[in-house]
Amino acid sequence: MKLTILGCHSATPLVNAHTTSQVLELRDHLFLIDCGEGTQIQLRNQKIKFSRIKHIFISHLHGDHFYGLVGLISTFRLLGRTADLHVYGPKGIKEIITLQLKLANSWTNYDLFFHELDDDQSQLIFEDDFLTVSTIPLDHRVYTNGFLFKEKIGQRRLNKEKIKDYKIETYDFQNLKLGKDVMTEDGQTIYNEELTLAPHPIKTYAFCSDTAYNEKIIPLIKSVDLLYHEATFLDAHENLAKKTKHSTAKQAAKIAKLAEVKKLVLGHFSSRYNEKSNFMLEAKTIFEMVELASDGKTIKL
């Protein structure tokens, strides 16, 4: 699992401060999370192949999280895309995009599916053989979801040496991976644990932007490997955070601590602060394993 931050600043794009967008890579998936204005330029800066993106998750309909979406959808068409594209986001996102394509007398030459969200409870919105994606309902000025990306527990792994010792036939391999015991030609049962190793540990990533301090999310993000949590403000502006339904660095750290996450990444910084290191300093007073997002940063899990 590899996370690439394309932009992590709030409100409005500046010359070297892009608004929210991230790419999460997991096996053959490339998930785009939020899509502020200029995301397609940031994808090019990071040399990410546009055609590998098949799923886009939009947290909410504030401009700094989705104004780049319609341009990206248009560019996919110009690049001759044929693969399906799935967009997950709040109710209304389909109307916004389709209105603009209609007025441009244009449509996509690939199938574009909108999965509109309006539930206040966590929902499973994507699932395949390897992972699930669920919503994390957040507390912001408009309807907003974070997203939890969770690998599925994989198959058990064959212990090649033991398999050789017991002369297990290849047609039993799949049963072993599924956790079943096998029987040798002379009728002896060999227990699965003898022949296999535990599956690789699963990885989990939780994206939470934008939100007021909200302990309700803790059960949903419990013990994740990586939590991205917004920290728009420093402690001095806690009142402003409350008023605008954003979080401070300390509040994000408190959520990380209560949820016992392995690592916290802070982002969505207000442009009022020139010195970003204070976000780190304030968060570290509460939670040690913290780092700051920056445009272009990658984090491997």
Add this chain to the structure above:
Amino acid sequence: MKLTILGCHSATPLVNAHTTSQVLELRDHLFLIDCGEGTQIQLRNQKIKFSRIKHIFISHLHGDHFYGLVGLISTFRLLGRTADLHVYGPKGIKEIITLQLKLANSWTNYDLFFHELDDDQSQLIFEDDFLTVSTIPLDHRVYTNGFLFKEKIGQRRLNKEKIKDYKIETYDFQNLKLGKDVMTEDGQTIYNEELTLAPHPIKTYAFCSDTAYNEKIIPLIKSVDLLYHEATFLDAHENLAKKTKHSTAKQAAKIAKLAEVKKLVLGHFSSRYNEKSNFMLEAKTIFEMVELASDGKTIKL
């Protein structure tokens, strides 16, 4: 009159090739013409004060000409703008912008006026004491206008030495500027030409993007000081230009020649061409006074 090219490339923004947007400065006006994705970043790159923009002209509703508009309108709000903003563009533009603001549960804290265009004939759409702006109906795949910016003939200028010689009183100055004759105290009529100089010559700028080769625009842009005409393709792709209702560099040059403009600027280059100098070479076979647009270029008239 000063033109700043913010972006002059077609279809989709690349890392160093922004889509269409220009700023025209004239006296205290700063007119924004088209607004592709990332225009607000380009405005910052050029250090143009956002608050000076009060009028935005959108040629048509293809993304590379207006996907940056909603972000700019939002940023104006975040910057605490209070001055009115006027947006001129095709019918539908109001619906696109207001839908996005509505779904963000947001509105502007300044007055935002939409002037929707749907006429196929040239219309006067803006006028003040110093200039007029008229549409130039173009021939593209969707309803499209170019824009003609035309200074008004100014007042006659006082010839200070002559005014001293004739001892003209200050209360007559305004009449002189308006071209009237004046009478001295002893009843002598002094003709206006004796006391004043001709007004400063007027300047005219025509913006024409996107359009197929279209001789119908020639009377509208006759003898302008500067013509920006799209040249999406080179001669080798004339068929593609015809099919997509764009122009080649030669076609743009032919329009410039027939309209007897003083200078031609080419832009809206397709990203298929790495070498832009060929646009110049091909245009020069027909019209000598040509230059190529580039992101960040300024042209003073």
